[in-house]
Amino acid sequence: MPHFLTLLLSSLLIIIQLHVHVHVHARFVVEKSSVSVLSPTSLKSKHDAAIANFGIPDYGGFIVGSLFYPQTGAFGCLPFQGDKPFKSNTSRPTILLLDRGDCYFALKVWNAQQAGAAVVLVMDSIDESLITMDLPEDSTEADAYVEKIRIPSAFIEKSLGTTLKEAVRNAEDVVIRLDWRESVPHPDNRVEYEFWTNSNDECGTRCNEQMDFVKSFKGHAQILEKGGYTQFTPHYITWYCPEAFRFSSQCKSQCINHGRYCAPDPEQDFGVGYEGKDIVYENLRQLCVHRVSNETNRSWVWWDFVTDFHVRCSLKDKRYTKQCAEDVMKSLNLPVDKINDCMGDPEADVENKVLKIEQEMQIGHGARGDVTILPTLVINEVQYRGKLDRTAVLKAICSGFKETEEPPICLTSDIQTDECLERNGGCWQLLQQNITACKDTFRGRVCECPVVNGVQYKGDGYTTCEAYGPARCTINNGGCWSETKNELTATACSNSDISGCKCPSGFRGDGQNCEDVDECKERLACQCEGCSCTNTWGGYHCKCSGNQVYMKDQDTCIEKSGSKVGSFLVFLVLAVVVGGGLAGYMFYKYRLRSYMDSEIMSIMSQYMPLDSQNKVESHSETETLRQGAV
Structure with a gap:
């Protein structure tokens, strides 16, 4: 049952049955451009074409090109072979004609763009009224190319397509003009446009598309609004809960005001995360932001609120809360109380004045069709078709002005908002x-x-x-506490600590505010007997009584005289050591050395004769030599 209700409540739009019990049928309007055959002369004519709901139509402009029809692969469902196979022999761009069927419209146009086509015309396969070529249903495969389509495309009737196809097959030079200059009416010198959107940022590709558009188009929108060139109105689609399920837990979690205004559960799971009613309530808040700011001639602040809310309070970051929204309002100087009054009581069993208007506005009136999908942009009562591209949308809005009455931003988009x-x-x-x-x-x-x-x-x-970073202390002390007293400066910023603020030694606090620690009062220093403590800014001073000196490392006092006795003892010991060394040296030099010399002489005498002995031995040796000679 919960899964069934999720699907049911996600698909039942308010346009099917309004709470005011007026039964209506959804009315979808096909937005059109014109197709003119310029040559051959025999085919000169003008026809309607349905603007595709993807790619980038050239609103306010036109394209004249040569028509091509592929000899093979006319459905365009497979990539065309060769490098730019449909390149024109003239300076005119290529307009490629394709058959309907076998694959998504968007895939046909993507393959044609890859083959060098500047515009694509898709001809119907049956005789019927024009239809709008829409985006594929959610498809991972399609997501890979849909956002990359940059060329315009249009859908034409079977009869026109057949005529054009035969002319190309007969080798005739068929020249086509596709014209969007009248696609947006321009009744006066002010353009009125609406944007149907949603505060939910977790609904996939469509949510990403609309948020990317809001961020990129914000500057242009604010310039147009501040200059009085446009009147912008945001809108939000709401669903309703069928009577049979109004008091179910599922409806209560997805709806406010007793089932009157609902939104699908953002996670598609009733048991976790945020609920559908959170989305409805934030949608209502954003409507009231625009309504209240418009009353003070600051309607453009809506764009700031929506983009800031998306950054600061997203569902993805689990910050999609009332408090976060109010913080954003305060930063933009918006009156929180007035906006809350505008929103009303979501628990009351009554109609909400703001959301009731939204339900009525969702139904098409005049030339405008019903709003059935998100996002939808409506310009001068005409629904914009194609990708929500910043430049393309600006061109579409500018095409809604009378000629020569466009605001300066229509002539150049490189304008800062200040x-x-x-x-x-x-x-x-x-x-x-x-x-x-x-x-x-x-x-x-x-x-x-x-x-x-x-x-x-x-x-x-x-x-x-x-x-x-390391240099942060050079600018405003890194945002940390700093104070100077008695020509001494203390700071909580340290270049060795690249982030954060920490109070220095002798101070305590959070780094933004530091106060002096009274080491004396808190008995953190000078605890030795006979010590007296005096607190200083960022430190302390200890003094010992009598003839004593304070030793900070040991937190103790010692006698000054004791230090002299110690020095004398050290001197005495050193003198004894030095004296002993000298005595040893003298003993070695005179007594020990004489003894060693006599011992050496005694040993050597056994092997070496004295001088007297040398003389006798020499005489005997001479006599012997003489006898040998005889």
Whole structure:
């Protein structure tokens, strides 16, 4: 049953049956461009074409090109062989005609883009009214190429396609103009546009697409709004809970105001994480942010709130809370009380005035169709088709102005928003050093911790940025405590500690605030007998009574005279040692040396005759020699 309810409540749109009991049928409007055959002369004509819901249509512009029809693989479901096989022989771009069937429309266009086509026309296979070529259903395979499609495409009727195909087969030079200049009406000098979105950031590819668009288009939107060129209104789709399930635990977890306004469970699991009613309530908050800020002529603040909320309070980071949302509102100087009053009581068994209007607006009126998918952009009552690309959407909005009445941003997109000039854009800043996390870009302001003189700041950029790295103490003391007294400076910042603040020795605190420790009062020093302690800023001074000296390492006092006796004893010992050494040397030199000399002489005399003996032995030896000679 829970899984069944999840699917049921996720698919039943409010447009099927409104709570006011008005039964309606969903009305989908096909948005169109025009296709004109310029040559051959015999085929000159103008027709409607349905703009595809992917790729990038050239709103406000047109393309003239040569028509090609492939001899093989006319369905375009497989990559075309060769390098740019449909390259035109003229300077005109290539418009490729393909048959309907066998694969996704988007895959056909992707393969055509890879083969060098500038525009794709897909011809119907049956005689019927025009349909919109939509995105494939959720598919991992399709996700790989859908976001990469950059060329426009359109769907044409079978009769026109057959005529064009025959002309190409007969080797005629078929020239086509695809025109989007009248796709968006321009009744006056102000463009009104709506964006149907969702605060849920965990719904897959569509959620990522709409959030990426909001971030990238924010700067353009704010410039247009501040200049009075546009009137922007955000909208949010809500579901309702069928009467039979209104008091079930599943409906209660997904709906507010007794089942009147619902959203699917973000995790598709009723037992974990956030609930659908959390999404509804945040959607309501974002509607009230726009409504309240619009009352004070600051309607463009909605773009800042939504982007900041996505960064600071996402579902993925488990910070999707009321408190986080209110912190964002405060940083943008939004009146929290008024916004809460606007939201009303989600538990009351009554209609919510804001969400009731949303349900009514979801139903198409005039030229605009019903809103059935997210995200949906509506410009001058016409639904925008194609990828939510920043430049493409700006062109579509600009095409809604009368000629020569476009605002300057329509002529150049490289314009900065200068949001940092007002309250520093709601970002963190250090006034004393003129350091800020606010950066203006043509996409709007961003809050990003800066790098200043080689020092990196880290934090969320909105409420906190802290210096990080070895050089951090050179700028505002690394954001740590510092104080100077009596020409002495103490700091909680240390270059050896690349992050954090720590009070130095003699102080205690959290590093942002440090106070002197009274070592004397807290008996942390000078505990020796006879010691007296005097506290100093960041330290202490110990003094011993009488004729004593304080030894800090041992926290003790010793007698000054005792030190003289000790020195004398040391001197005496050294004198004895030196004297003993001298006596030993004298003994060795005179007594021991004489004894050794006599002993050596005695030994040597046994082998070496004395001088008198030498003379006798020499005489005898001479006589012997003489006798031998005879």
